[in-house]
Amino acid sequence: MAEIDIVSKHLIQTYPADFARFALQRDDIEGVEVLDTEQPSVRRPDSLLRVCVGGDEVLVHHEFQTTDSTDTSMPLRMASYIGRLIERYGLPVYAHVLYLRPDAGRRDPGYYLQEHPDYPVVIRYKVLRLSQLPGQAVLDSGSVGLLPFAPLMQPSAGQAEAAWLEQCVAKAWDMPLARSVKADVLTGLTLLSDLVYNPQTITAIVAKEYLMDLMRESSFAQYLTQQAREEGIEQGIEQGIRESIQEVLELRFQPEAVRRLATRLGDIDDVPRLKQLFRAAIQVPSLEAFRLLLDQAE
Numbered sequence: 001m002a003e004i005d006i007v008s009k010h011l012i013q014t015y016p017a018d019f020a021r022f023a024l025q026r027d028d029i030e031g032v033e034v035l036d037t038e039q040p041s042v043r044r045p046d047s048l049l050r051v052c053v054g055g056d057e058v059l060v061h062h063e064f065q066t067t068d069s070t071d072t073s074m075p076l077r078m079a080s081y082i083g084r085l086i087e088r089y090g091l092p093v094y095a096h097v098l099y100l101r102p103d104a105g106r107r108d109p110g111y112y113l114q115e116h117p118d119y120p121v122v123i124r125y126k127v128l129r130l131s132q133l134p135g136q137a138v139l140d141s142g143s144v145g146l147l148p149f150a151p152l153m154q155p156s157a158g159q160a161e162a163a164w165l166e167q168c169v170a171k172a173w174d175m176p177l178a179r180s181v182k183a184d185v186l187t188g189l190t191l192l193s194d195l196v197y198n199p200q201t202i203t204a205i206v207a208k209e210y211l212m213d214l215m216r217e218s219s220f221a222q223y224l225t226q227q228a229r230e231e232g233i234e235q236g237i238e239q240g241i242r243e244s245i246q247e248v249l250e251l252r253f254q255p256e257a258v259r260r261l262a263t264r265l266g267d268i269d270d271v272p273r274l275k276q277l278f279r280a281a282i283q284v285p286s287l288e289a290f291r292l293l294l295d296q297a298e
Contacts, residue, residue, distance in 0.1 A: 003191050003220070004064070004066055004100070004191065004192065004195065005046075005064070006220065007148065007187075007188045007191050007192060007220060008046070008064040008100075008192075009046060009047060009064075010184075010188075010219075010220070011145045011146075011148060011149075011188060012034075012046075012047045012049075012062060012145065013034050013047070014145060015143070015144055015145025015146075016032045016033075016034050016047075016049050016145075017029060017032045018143040018144065018145035018146050019047070019049070019060075019062060019145060019146070020032055020049055020051050020060050021143075022138075022143065022146055023060060023062065023094070023096045023126070023128065024053065024060065024094060026053065026054075028053065028054050029051050029052070029053055030051070030052045031050075031051060031052040031057075032049055032050075032051045033049065033050040033051070034047075034048075034049060035048040035049065035050055035059075036048075043077070043080070043081075045061050045062075045063065045081050045085070046062055046063050046064050047061070047062040047063075047064075048060075048061055048062075048085070049061075049062075050089075050091070053094075056092070057091055058091055058092045058093070058094055059085055059089055059091050059092065059093045059094065060094045060096075061081060061082070061085065061093055061094065061095040061096065061125075062096050062098060063077075063078070063081075063095075063096070063097045063098065064098050064100060065097055065098065065099050065100065065104055065105060066099075066100050066101050066104060066195060067101065067104050068104055068105060068107070068108075074097060074105070074108050075108070075109065075111060075112035075113070075123075076112060078095055078097065078112060078123065078125045079112035079123045081095065082095050082123055082125065083123070094126075095125035095126070096125060096126045096127075096128055097125060097126070097127050097128065098128045098130060099127070099128070099129045099130065099131075100130055100149070100152055100192070100195050101131075101152075101195050101196065102129070102131035102196065104129075105127060105129055106129075108127050110124060110125060110126060110127045111123060111124040111125065130149060130152040130153050131152065131153065131154065131196075132154065133153045133154060134153065134154050135150045135151070135152075135153030135154055135155060135164065135168070136155075136156050138150045138153065139167070139168065139171050142175070144175070144177065144181065144185060147168070147171065147172055147175075147185055147189065148172075148185055148188035148189040148191075148192050149192060150168045150171075150189070151164065151165045151168045151189060151192065151193045151196065151197070152192060152193075152195060152196055155167075161196075161197065161201070162197075162201050162204070162205065165193060165197055165201065165202070165205055166205050168189060169186065169189065169205055169206060169211070172185045172186050172189055173186065173211070179214070179217070180217065180218075180219070182214065183214045183215055183216075183217045183218040183219075184218050184219055184220060186206075186211060186214060186215050186218070187215045187218035187220045188218075188220060190202060190206050190215065191220065237271055238268075238269055238271060238274060241271070241274040241275060241277075241278055242262075242265045242266065242268075242274065244278055245265060245274070245277055245278050245281045246258060246259075246261075246262065246265070248278070248281040248282055249261070249281050249287065249290065252281075253286070253287040254287070257287055258287065261290075261291070261294065264294050265277075265294075277290075277293060277294070280293050
């Protein structure tokens with residue numbers, strides 16, 4: 001979910017000290033620095049911080065997960081991250097996986113284990129399942145960066161989910177923050193809440209005119225609106241090229257046979273490739289030759 005990724009990374013980059021204190025559960029943290037995680041040709045960590053903890057310089061690594069890791073197991077992924085980070089920086093790595101949904105990460109053991117009697121290897125990291133952590137502590141701490149994640153945490157004993165979400169929204173609204181910051185916090189909170197709460201509950205609490213007016217000003221809302229607009233334009237361009245390819249082929253070859261290619265053309269969402277196929281549709285000597293080009297595109 002792209003919007004969850006955008007919100008999580010923006011918040012930890014904007015409020016890194018909040019996340020370092022939360023993950024390590026200690027306050028003696030200084031000199032927090034957000035490090036660039038760009039690493040060509042390899043999967044990159046979600047967030048990497050360099051901090052001083054009790055006078056020692058360490059790396060604090062966060063991974064945000066909404067689901068279980070399926071293509072590569074999370075222990076193997078974390079072992080890979082930790083090994084590369086140690087090699088690159090030569091510092092201790094304090095690594096954490098934050099599972100945002102209650103049903104995610106239940107089988108994550110928190111370590112990678114190479115079971116060999118002569119060459120055992122254990123690489124440990126901490127698993128933080130937000131649904132098992134007390135949310136009231138986050139509200140009481142006043143940590144701006146963590147507040148949008150509070151609805152994903154445990155409410156107070158006996159408190160209904162809807163009442164907890166409403167309390168989190170009220171806390172964000174009441175905090176003495178700049179208007180732009182408050183807009184981002186409330187929008188981030190609303191987007192993250194969609195991982196746990198049904199849409200009707202969220203709408204009933206958030207769809208108030210004063211809240212909606214504020215959230216429209218959020219950088220998240222503006223970014224996602226722009227992304228949706230660009231995706232719509234891109235999809236329109238793709239569809240236009242596909243229709244042009246169909247028209248050219250139907251003019252040159254047997255229309256019924258051409259129409260049977262529509263599904264295959266619809267599976268291609270790369271504009272440069274579609275443009276190549278359009279030029280080919282004008283030039284190929286036969287429909288079979290065009291089919292061969294389609295085979296190469298898939």
